[in-house]
Amino acid sequence: MGQFFRVLLSPMAFAAGFLWPLATQLLVGLGIVEAGWPAVIIGAAVAMPLGILAQIRGSWIWIK
Amino acid sequence: MDQVISADNLAALTETQLDVLERRIAGKYMNIVPWGAIAWGIGNCLVFIALFPLVLMDILPLWLASPIATLSILLSYLPSHEAQHNIIAGRGKPLRWLNELVGHVSTIPMVYPYRVLRATHMEHHKHTNHPDKDCDIDTHAKSNADFLLQSLKNRQPGSARNGAYGRCLQRIGRSELMLDAVLMQSAYLMILFVMAWTGHAIEAALLWWIPKMIAETYLTYFLAWAPHYPGTELGRYRDTRAFQSRLGNVLSMGMQFHIIHHLYPRIPLMKTPAAYRELRPILQKRGCELGGL
Numbered sequence: 001m002g003q004f005f006r007v008l009l010s011p012m013a014f015a016a017g018f019l020w021p022l023a024t025q026l027l028v029g030l031g032i033v034e035a036g037w038p039a040v041i042i043g044a045a046v047a048m049p050l051g052i053l054a055q056i057r058g059s060w061i062w063i064k
Numbered sequence: 065m066d067q068v069i070s071a072d073n074l075a076a077l078t079e080t081q082l083d084v085l086e087r088r089i090a091g092k093y094m095n096i097v098p099w100g101a102i103a104w105g106i107g108n109c110l111v112f113i114a115l116f117p118l119v120l121m122d123i124l125p126l127w128l129a130s131p132i133a134t135l136s137i138l139l140s141y142l143p144s145h146e147a148q149h150n151i152i153a154g155r156g157k158p159l160r161w162l163n164e165l166v167g168h169v170s171t172i173p174m175v176y177p178y179r180v181l182r183a184t185h186m187e188h189h190k191h192t193n194h195p196d197k198d199c200d201i202d203t204h205a206k207s208n209a210d211f212l213l214q215s216l217k218n219r220q221p222g223s224a225r226n227g228a229y230g231r232c233l234q235r236i237g238r239s240e241l242m243l244d245a246v247l248m249q250s251a252y253l254m255i256l257f258v259m260a261w262t263g264h265a266i267e268a269a270l271l272w273w274i275p276k277m278i279a280e281t282y283l284t285y286f287l288a289w290a291p292h293y294p295g296t297e298l299g300r301y302r303d304t305r306a307f308q309s310r311l312g313n314v315l316s317m318g319m320q321f322h323i324i325h326h327l328y329p330r331i332p333l334m335k336t337p338a339a340y341r342e343l344r345p346i347l348q349k350r351g352c353e354l355g356g357l
Contacts, residue, residue: 005246008253011221017257018273022265029266058222 011060015051023047069342074349086346090328093339097153098146098332102162105143105170112136112173119267130270136173137279141287142317142333143170148182149329174276174283175252177244184229187236189329192303193295199232203288204295211289215281283317291322300327301347306340307355313337320357323347 007013024043033039054060069085077085115133118124146152147167153159167178184199191197193204202218202225205211218225233239252272259268291304304326309316321336324343331339340347340357347354 005250008250009246014253017253018260018265018268021260021263022269025260025263025265054221059217059220061216061220064217064220064222 011054012051015047019047089342093331093335101143101146105166108139109169133271134275137275140173177248180241180245183238184232199228200288286316286319291319301350301352305353306357308357
């Protein structure tokens with residue numbers, strides 16, 4: 001159970017669970033990419049590096 | 065009594081007489097049930113929750129709901145703060161249930177568990193400005209600009225601020241309360257994730273995620289940073305100050321008079337301006353920092 005909460009509360013989970021669909025929907029909403037798989041993949045390309053950065057460095061924006 | 069509270073007469077009082085006078089004045093503003101804060105705490109939470117169905121059913125536009133959500137999160141802390149200090153009703157009093165209800169419900173929008181806030185806030189009062197024991201010490205900063213930078217740093221997953229309340233609870237032997245924080249944060253994230261993956265990520269961001277960040281920064285500025293600035297002194301009359309806010313008392317959330325709250329935490333927020341005005345000559349004599357207020 002402890003492991004479940006550790007994963008849920010991690011930056012990677014936030015990136016995958018929230019930032020990824022947010023980036024996808026923003027890209028579509030702003031007319032930058034058409035809805036569909038390309039939008040989903042570009043959304044992941046935007047969100048997941050941020051998640052990796054936050055997970056490894058402990059900061060979403062590099063500065064600590 | 066009124067005749068006694070003049071600067072000339074105060075000078076003639078002994079330390080004990082001054083103490084008695086100070087406590088007698090403060091006592092006049094205590095033991096008042098803050099019905100306004102009760103309605104505010106519960107009503108505000110209901111407004112916040114209502115925003116979600118109203119937006120998702122296209123009854124309320126997102127551009128209007130988002131600032132309302134920000135305001136609602138901003139307003140969610142102070143009613144709980146009254147409850148943390150048992151101002152609504154102390155232990156064993158008939159309205160104790162209402163005190164606890166307001167405490168738990170009002171901070172739902174800002175995703176802070178009441179029991180954690182109460183335990184850590186009491187430590188903040190006991191050890192204000194202490195570099196190791198004040199769990200809000202990480203909010204201190206040298207200037208407005210430094211506060212914003214510090215606030216940004218504090219928001220990062222690896223920041224010391226992130227674990228400040230956990231460490232405080234551990235120090236006072238109340239680590240079990242961290243479960244409240246874990247459950248509440250998990251529920252918040254699950255709601256964001258479900259909304260996001262069902263096509264409502266922008267709504268989730270503009271109704272909760274971004275408003276929460278804005279509100280937390282604003283609250284921290286006025287509740288934690290400004291009243292304790294520069295945050296270098298310890299002691300009952302020196303660890304908190306009065307200050308003149310450019311935004312006025314309402315927009316600074318009543319924190320201009322925060323010194324009264326630290327001296328007499330059982331005085332309801334709405335009564336602190338009146339208590340301050342009456343206690344001012346005594347505070348001046350005590351050498352408090354009153355910031356020209």
